[in-house]
Amino acid sequence: MKDEKDGKKESWEDLFWEPHKYNERIKFKSGTYLHSICPHCDKELTKKQSLILEVVNPDNEIGIVELSPYLDSFEKTTNIKLPEGKVVKDLRCPKCHESLIVKKQRCGLCDSKVASFLVSTSSIKVPFFICTRSGCTWHAISTEDENQILLDSSDEW
Numbered sequence: 001m002k003d004e005k006d007g008k009k010e011s012w013e014d015l016f017w018e019p020h021k022y023n024e025r026i027k028f029k030s031g032t033y034l035h036s037i038c039p040h041c042d043k044e045l046t047k048k049q050s051l052i053l054e055v056v057n058p059d060n061e062i063g064i065v066e067l068s069p070y071l072d073s074f075e076k077t078t079n080i081k082l083p084e085g086k087v088v089k090d091l092r093c094p095k096c097h098e099s100l101i102v103k104k105q106r107c108g109l110c111d112s113k114v115a116s117f118l119v120s121t122s123s124i125k126v127p128f129f130i131c132t133r134s135g136c137t138w139h140a141i142s143t144e145d146e147n148q149i150l151l152d153s154s155d156e157w
Contacts, residue, residue, distance in 0.1 A: 030072040037118040037125060041096035045117055050077075053115075054097060056090040057082055064094065067130075074137050084135045091115040091132060107131040109138040 036045040045051055050066040055078065057063070063080030082088065091100045100115040107114055112133040119128040131138040 032071045034069055034071055034119040034128070036069060036128070037120065038093040038096060038098070039100070039116065039118050039127065040093060040098040043093065043095040045093065052094055053100070054090075054092040054094045055080065055082065055088050056092070057088055058086050060089065065091075082134045085133065087112045087133045091130075093117075101132070102129065105129060107133065107136060107138045108140060110136050112136065114138075 034046070034051075036051045037043065038045055045053065046069045049069065051069045053065050053067065055063055055065040057080055059081070061080045063078055065076055065078040065082065068075040076082075092098060093100065100117055102114050102116045105114050105116075106112065110131065110133055112131050114129045115132055116127045116129045118125040120126075126141050129140045129142075
């Protein structure tokens, strides 16, 4: 099978694979650096090798939590006590101090409240959800955005 225009051999996929929106999605692979942006003020939340958020712990102490900006890397450091297994009271943008908590959504693993910010690796920004319980590794994008982006950890493939 040769293409007459450029003499290149065509694969069976080129000949028989029908284009479909699911074939054209961007895939976020594990370890991808995610630029994180506040949905309220549109300021960058990532600085160097950290995603920086303001946090309110169960004792109402306000501090900073630094999360890994890499997909599926769950490293964190903080300047206040965040007990493992406890839900934080709030996660906020460190620039505008607006809450990132999503009221009508819950964690897919432990049913805790979730926070959301925008992530981008190229030209599109999508809401990214994380659990607010210390130690829970649940994260997701909306079902609407799954039409454009596929997380490497998705069960779909």
